[in-house]
Amino acid sequence: xxxxxxxxxxxxxxxxxxxxxxxxxxxxxxxxxxxxxxxxxxxxxxxxxxxxxxxxxxxxxxxxxxxxxxxxxxxxxxxxxxxxxxxxxxxxxxxxxxxxxxxxxxxxxxxxxxxxxxxxxxxxxxxxxxxxxxxxxxxxxxxxxxxxxxxxxxxxxxxxxxxxxxxxxxxxxxxxxxxxxxxxxxxxxxxxxxxxxxxxxxxxxxxxxxxxxxxxxxxx
Amino acid sequence: xxxxxxxxxxxxxxxxxxxxxxxxxxxxxxxxxxxxxxxxxxxxxxxxxxxxxxxxxxxxxxxxxxxxxxxxxxxxxxxxxxxxxxxxxxxxxxxxxxxxxxxxxxxxxxxxxxxxxxxxxxxxxxxxxxxxxxxxxxxxxxxxxxxxxxxxxxxxxxxxxxxxxxxxxxxxxxxxxxxxxxxxxxxxxxxxxxxxxxxxxxxxxxxxxxxxxxxxxxxx
DNA sequence: TTGTTTCCGGAACGAAACGCTCCGCTACCG
DNA sequence: CGGTAGCGGAGCGTTTCGTTCCGGAAACAA
Numbered sequence: 001x002x003x004x005x006x007x008x009x010x011x012x013x014x015x016x017x018x019x020x021x022x023x024x025x026x027x028x029x030x031x032x033x034x035x036x037x038x039x040x041x042x043x044x045x046x047x048x049x050x051x052x053x054x055x056x057x058x059x060x061x062x063x064x065x066x067x068x069x070x071x072x073x074x075x076x077x078x079x080x081x082x083x084x085x086x087x088x089x090x091x092x093x094x095x096x097x098x099x100x101x102x103x104x105x106x107x108x109x110x111x112x113x114x115x116x117x118x119x120x121x122x123x124x125x126x127x128x129x130x131x132x133x134x135x136x137x138x139x140x141x142x143x144x145x146x147x148x149x150x151x152x153x154x155x156x157x158x159x160x161x162x163x164x165x166x167x168x169x170x171x172x173x174x175x176x177x178x179x180x181x182x183x184x185x186x187x188x189x190x191x192x193x194x195x196x197x198x199x200x201x202x203x204x205x206x207x208x209x210x211x212x213x214x215x216x217x218x219x220x
Numbered sequence: 221x222x223x224x225x226x227x228x229x230x231x232x233x234x235x236x237x238x239x240x241x242x243x244x245x246x247x248x249x250x251x252x253x254x255x256x257x258x259x260x261x262x263x264x265x266x267x268x269x270x271x272x273x274x275x276x277x278x279x280x281x282x283x284x285x286x287x288x289x290x291x292x293x294x295x296x297x298x299x300x301x302x303x304x305x306x307x308x309x310x311x312x313x314x315x316x317x318x319x320x321x322x323x324x325x326x327x328x329x330x331x332x333x334x335x336x337x338x339x340x341x342x343x344x345x346x347x348x349x350x351x352x353x354x355x356x357x358x359x360x361x362x363x364x365x366x367x368x369x370x371x372x373x374x375x376x377x378x379x380x381x382x383x384x385x386x387x388x389x390x391x392x393x394x395x396x397x398x399x400x401x402x403x404x405x406x407x408x409x410x411x412x413x414x415x416x417x418x419x420x421x422x423x424x425x426x427x428x429x430x431x432x433x434x435x436x437x438x439x440x
Numbered sequence: 441t442t443g444t445t446t447c448c449g450g451a452a453c454g455a456a457a458c459g460c461t462c463c464g465c466t467a468c469c470g
Numbered sequence: 471c472g473g474t475a476g477c478g479g480a481g482c483g484t485t486t487c488g489t490t491c492c493g494g495a496a497a498c499a500a
Contacts (some may be wrong), residue, residue: 016447037257040488041450051489052447061488108345149403157400163383172425173420180377182416187407196402197396205392236476261479270478275460364445 002191022047027068027220029045032107033165035115036065065115072108073124076100080131090144093135094185097158101107102174103180106162128154129203157184242267247288252327252385255335256285256334264353285335292328293344296320300351310364313355314405317378322394326382333429349375349423365410370420377404 026047027104030038031128042053058064079099100106112121132151139145167174184194246267250258260281278284299319306312320326332341352371359365381401382409386393 019448035257037255039486044449052450052491053448055489058345100386121424149453153400153403157403158398160381160384160400164380172421176376176421176425178420179416179420180373180380182371182412182414183377183407185407186403186412187403187405189412190410192402192406194402196399200394205375205396233475239477259457264478271460272462272478273476276476281459 006174019047019049019053020057023049023057023064024068024071027064027070028104028108028166030133031065031068031111032162034184036111040064041195060199065111066118066121066132069108069112069115070121070124071101072103072105073121075103076105077124077128077131079103080128080135082137083135084131088144089139089142090189092156093145095153096132096135097185100158101161101177102169102171104162104166106159109159109164110163110209144182146187146188148191148196152201152203152206153204155200239267239269239273240277241385243269243277243284244288244291247284248324248328248386250281250290251285251288251331252324252382256331260284264405281333284403285331286338286341289332289335290341290344292325293341293348295323296367297323297344297351299323299347300348301353304351304358308364309355309359309362313359313365313374316352316355316402317374317405318377318398320329321381321397322389324382324386326379327385328382329379330383330429338340365408367409367415368411371424373427376421 011027023043026049027043030043030046034042040054043050044054049055056066058067066071076099079096083096085210086095101200129151132155136145136149136151140147161184164177165175167177243263246269247263250263254262260274261271263284264274267274274284278287296319299316301313303316306315325439349371352375356365356371356374358421360367380396381404384393385395387397
């Protein structure tokens, strides 16, 4: 079925651009809901597009995944920059976390384990973590964030909550997730009766997930 | 045909019983890490067992999944009963949550969407939720748990944290998860500066995940 | 209108992976 | 020392997947 009303842009090029966006959105939804093993036709179907149109823009499924991961990391960097620009350190940090979770950033991170990661992707990831570091220290200096958490704790938290895939604002799933997130954010504000158990996660441990969980691939 | 009555000892029957346990453990690890699409041979490999031995005990992959889901729910019921027996309501509830997360209960719940659920499974699930209800009200009456959360909030939380699969105690992953969980549990103890947003999740919404996400198939 | 170009949707294809069966073999039992 | 319960894993038939390719619809030019 074609699109009933072509409101913005005329001609085929406009439609192509629109389809491009649709594909990226659909891929994000489907991949983060079903994991990297989601099928190409499922994505095309969700986008309301034929598989041919998908392959005209991305040479392969892995290529699409790479675009997606990169885009997700860039979005989270934008969110971090916006958070740093906010006057109130706590509001900035909390907004950052909420945005990342809503976008499904965390659901996409594990997908990186199933594709060849380019050095460029590592660089973007590193930049993102540096920004998160600044966000965290700023909030702690302000006394709004409990002092025994680290930026990696926060990153892990975002991944934990985002793992259920993105949920569009307005859906019941989104509401529930924001509710649970609110509980956790309350837990972040000041120390509880006991200090946090264990030691903060190491950067090594965090990065390992990208290199490891590939084994469902071929042996070759 | 009943289970081998003799669980420990020497001889083939003992080995059979041991293998049975290994298979169940391996299946839990692999399914909750890779989802319902994990392959049978991956499970057998993880258990250190041939696929033949696996099929001698479970007629099919779906059969194994059903056993696994049922067992997980029963374990979480046991945990809830132990929690109710604890003298301190808060310690009981917190222990219950920690146990469920560590066991990976939450990672198994979504798998139920990919198999035919028997009425018996619904019944067990209902019993579990009733127990969780009592746990929550007891802790709230004691003033240890913020009054604006419901048992379904807690159930959803367990699923959110457990979704990364079970992590054996002692592993770094387990430590990190318990750390993040500690933050959230602090957030549960008393109300934050703002009340929780939205409305509590409805039982309907919670149960829907069991009926819906099965069709990675086409159409409709 | 008619002819040309552009790009879409999805049927079709070869390859790969899967669930499951089957069988030769080992290790225990009497 | 023959009998046998139970094992691991190769192999079978089927399904599914990523990718290609083409008939035709929509947009443009004349």
